[in-house]
Amino acid sequence: MKIVAGFIGVIILVSVACAPYPRYRTGGAELPSVVVPHGVKWVTSEYIKLGLIFEKYLGRPYFGKSVYEKGIDCSLFTQEVYRRYNNTILPRKAKDQMKNGTEIPRKMLQYGDLVFFRTEHNRVSHVGICVGHDQFIHASSSKGVIISSLLDKYWSQRYAGARRIVK
Template identity: 45%
Template sequence: MRKAIIAAATSLTVLFTMGTGSALAGESTLTSVVNSVYGTPYKYGGVTTTGFDCSGFTRYVFKKLGIDLARVSSAQYKQGTAVAKSQLQAGDLVFFNTSGTSGRVTHVGIYLGDGEFAHASSSNGIKIDSLDSSYYKNRYVGAKRILSKYTYAKYAVEA
């Protein structure tokens, strides 16, 4: 699966630059931050590299990019601008209902492009899955673009 994340990194067209004071130096891609924690185990309530839950993972990645997110997936779903599934761009948050309770957001991941997203799987830790897998396709709730057009223009560079 490590090869899959490296392949996703090469297909990304969105680059993010790091703010000053960041733990990562210089310029970095969204995927390089994901790569740095790929395989980290799942931990309920986890927000560090010793273990992440889904929203702890997304919050960690965006914090490395200088962007603050709410702590839980349902609160993250209230941030940003809604994006149609057909308009997803790398860096958009994708949300799911994994509880079966109608309309409830219970899981979040980061869209990487080419139909794939990174997330904290409760059974496998940080990994990549397809939005088209039967499990996630049937539980998809929506997506949010956290970065405004201005922020994309300032921090994202087309390859």
């Protein structure tokens, strides 16, 4: 029995000693930064912070879908995300949110940009947040908070523009 325990101890010691060197050290050093396309610099912790906020909302039902869960619509979703992220106060309606920030061409979209759509009578009436790779997170009236593709025919035909809130 002592031989087996000793053998297991040696295996553990060897496997720990052979562990790869950590890519980044966090002991007092700054977190590594990521340069996203078009020269805007984000720190990795900012991606994580925004991603953790998104995670809290994924799957939440749309307004009025359940009397037991708090529902959310698209503009309330973006309003709450930015309030939690960096205390940015956005207007309540998508069409009014489109007046905030800096206008961004479609080809320069990046993580965190607001994306707007004309879903009712050719008016801006829907908003989401770009999560990269032609994807955005938003509150869908049929599925609640989900991630969709900007390349889907429905969304690409209704795309109205984008605004950068985070500098």
